[in-house]
Amino acid sequence: MRFLATLLISLLAMNGGLSAAHASTPFTFSNLFTNHLVLQRGMKDPVWGWAKPRQKITVSFAGHTVTATANAHGNWMAKLPAMHFSAAPRSLTITSGAQTLVVHDVLVGDVWLCSGQSNMQYPMAGWFGRTNLSAALAKGTHANIRLYHVPMMESNFSGTPKRQASAADCFRATENR
Numbered sequence: 001m002r003f004l005a006t007l008l009i010s011l012l013a014m015n016g017g018l019s020a021a022h023a024s025t026p027f028t029f030s031n032l033f034t035n036h037l038v039l040q041r042g043m044k045d046p047v048w049g050w051a052k053p054r055q056k057i058t059v060s061f062a063g064h065t066v067t068a069t070a071n072a073h074g075n076w077m078a079k080l081p082a083m084h085f086s087a088a089p090r091s092l093t094i095t096s097g098a099q100t101l102v103v104h105d106v107l108v109g110d111v112w113l114c115s116g117q118s119n120m121q122y123p124m125a126g127w128f129g130r131t132n133l134s135a136a137l138a139k140g141t142h143a144n145i146r147l148y149h150v151p152m153m154e155s156n157f158s159g160t161p162k163r164q165a166s167a168a169d170c171f172r173a174t175e176n177r
Contacts, residue, residue: 027051027096035104038146040111041085048077060093083108
């Protein structure tokens with residue numbers, strides 16, 4: 001299940017399942033790629049976004065550089081090579097022409113996707129007298145645990161996949177949120 005949702009979204013993007021960038025739009029990438037990101041170790045990690053058709057994109061991370069070219073719909077995807085676990089924070093750099101976008105404090109490790117019904121919106125804090133997880137994490141011994149929160153939203157029954165997550169936020173578990 002790890003990273004499966006990300007791969008599904010990226011496949012939809014590359015197959016034209018998501019709306020393409022307009023010719024006047026500068027290149028961008030999915031808002032899943034934020035500061036404090038964790039890339040899945042041991043697999044080719046996709047990095048994707050939108051640009052003008054046929055625009056060349058360069059993605060660099062941890063000494064690896066890969067390129068992609070936006071298709072006729074403006075969708076692009078580059079795959080970083082499989083990497084080993086690394087707790088060393090690095091920058092993910094995405095460049096096209098004179099424009100450079102940087103994601104800071106990126107680790108390589110295990111990514112776990114948690115989803116469910118409405119009870120997934122509740123924090124793991126003090127339920128029924130149990131330990132407050134946020135307080136335990138804030139003690140600073142788990143600085144490499146990263147949490148990516150996508151706010152609850154209404155169901156979209158239109159059959160059209162969303163291009164971007166809604167105002168998602170990625171942060172270190174030791175941050176008090």
